[in-house]
Amino acid sequence: MTNIVDQITGHRRMRRNRKADWTRRLVQENRLTVDDLIWPVFVVPGTNVVEPIPSMPGVKRMSVDRLVEAAKEAADLGVPALATFPNVEMSLRDETGSNSLAADNLINQATRALKKHVPQIGVITDVALDPFTSHGHDGILRGSEIVNDETVAQVARAAVVQADAGSDIIAPSEMMDGRIGAIRQALDEAGHQNVGIMSYATKFASAFYGPYREAIGTGGLLKGDKKTYYIDPANGTEAIRDAALDVEEGADMLMVKPGLPYLDICFRMKEAFGLPVFAYQVSGEYAQIRAAAINGWIDGDRVMMETLLAFKRAGCDGILTYFAVEAARALAKKG
Ligand code: PBG
Numbered sequence: 388m389t390n391i392v393d394q395i396t397g398h399r400r401m402r403r404n405r406k407a408d409w410t411r412r413l414v415q416e417n418r419l420t421v422d423d424l425i426w427p428v429f430v431v432p433g434t435n436v437v438e439p440i441p442s443m444p445g446v447k448r449m450s451v452d453r454l455v456e457a458a459k460e461a462a463d464l465g466v467p468a469l470a471t472f473p474n475v476e477m478s479l480r481d482e483t484g485s486n487s488l489a490a491d492n493l494i495n496q497a498t499r500a501l502k503k504h505v506p507q508i509g510v511i512t513d514v515a516l517d518p519f520t521s522h523g524h525d526g527i528l529r530g531s532e533i534v535n536d537e538t539v540a541q542v543a544r545a546a547v548v549q550a551d552a553g554s555d556i557i558a559p560s561e562m563m564d565g566r567i568g569a570i571r572q573a574l575d576e577a578g579h580q581n582v583g584i585m586s587y588a589t590k591f592a593s594a595f596y597g598p599y600r601e602a603i604g605t606g607g608l609l610k611g612d613k614k615t616y617y618i619d620p621a622n623g624t625e626a627i628r629d630a631a632l633d634v635e636e637g638a639d640m641l642m643v644k645p646g647l648p649y650l651d652i653c654f655r656m657k658e659a660f661g662l663p664v665f666a667y668q669v670s671g672e673y674a675q676i677r678a679a680a681i682n683g684w685i686d687g688d689r690v691m692m693e694t695l696l697a698f699k700r701a702g703c704d705g706i707l708t709y710f711a712v713e714a715a716r717a718l719a720k721k722g
Contacts, residue, residue: 468508542570
């Protein structure tokens with residue numbers, strides 16, 4: 388006589404493969420490795436400066452010299468690349484973000500120092516204008532409009548200046564139309580054929596960016612919101628269409644941002660294009676996990692690793708995460 392469970396399952400029991408650590412290891416489908424991690428970092432002017440960011444416990448803004456030290460540690464752990472974001476002095480910010488074009492601006496200083504002292508780590512730089520504008524928008528503000536074409540022209544010039552400083556990958560995050568093609572053309576004309584473009588292809592008008600804006604000092608500056616250029620969180624098909632244009636215009640890698648609430652987009656992007664797809668686990672996602680962990684409400688280390696693995700399962704090739712160094716350490720310990 389067969390028992391009732393065997394009658395129901397027809398002897399198919401999912402738990403057989405889960406019965407021991409060794410079976411679970413054998414059947415594990417996805418793995419997180421240190422090669423999947425990109426570390427976003429915040430740069431401040433000065434020397435020997437390390438400042439905590441209150442809404443991102445554990446994350447610090449660093450002057451270039453301290454950033455170089457931190458980058459060495461990350462490189463020793465095997466982290467492939469950094470993504471740098473500058474907290475620019477207020478006196479250098481203006482209506483058009485003109486400091487974005489300065490060869491020796493903070494972001495380019497950081498790139499030069501990193502390429503000189505830690506050449507084995509990749510440097511990814513954002514070309515959006517928000518760290519440089521007095522209004523905190525990613526583009527040029529004329530009246531009440533973020534003007535597309537003028538912004539694209541400036542962003543393309545800024546990309547060349549960043550590539551001149553040694554940036555390995557240009558990552559435009561300002562969501563203007565036509566930017567990928569314009570940047571590619573500008574880079575090629577300047578002889579930077581080997582500099583890649585990681586497009587922030589699907590960037591949503593999200594509330595998860597709050598702590599980042601504090602980190603680069605745009606929080607109090609921002610007038611209005613970014614809904615006329617970022618994608619509505621309600622729209623998945625529009626996001627894929629937007630990414631398709633970036634692919635046509637020559638993007639080498641695609642990004643989805645924020646991360647965890649947008650895993651469906653990660654999956655669709657990988658299916659649709661087959662290009663490398665990266666997720667950005669953004670500041671608000673980091674803050675949520677950190678805050679709950681600090682309060683003892685969740686096991687922070689396990690939640691960190693689980694979220695990073697979830698990106699892999701969704702099809703991502705890698706993750707930009709403020710946890711990069713911590714996760715790399717945990718992975719090294721695991722062996
Ligand atoms: C803007 C930019 C943002 C982030 C990186 N570059 C968003 C914004 O402030 O609008 C967010 C990153 C994060 O939240 O971790 N160009």
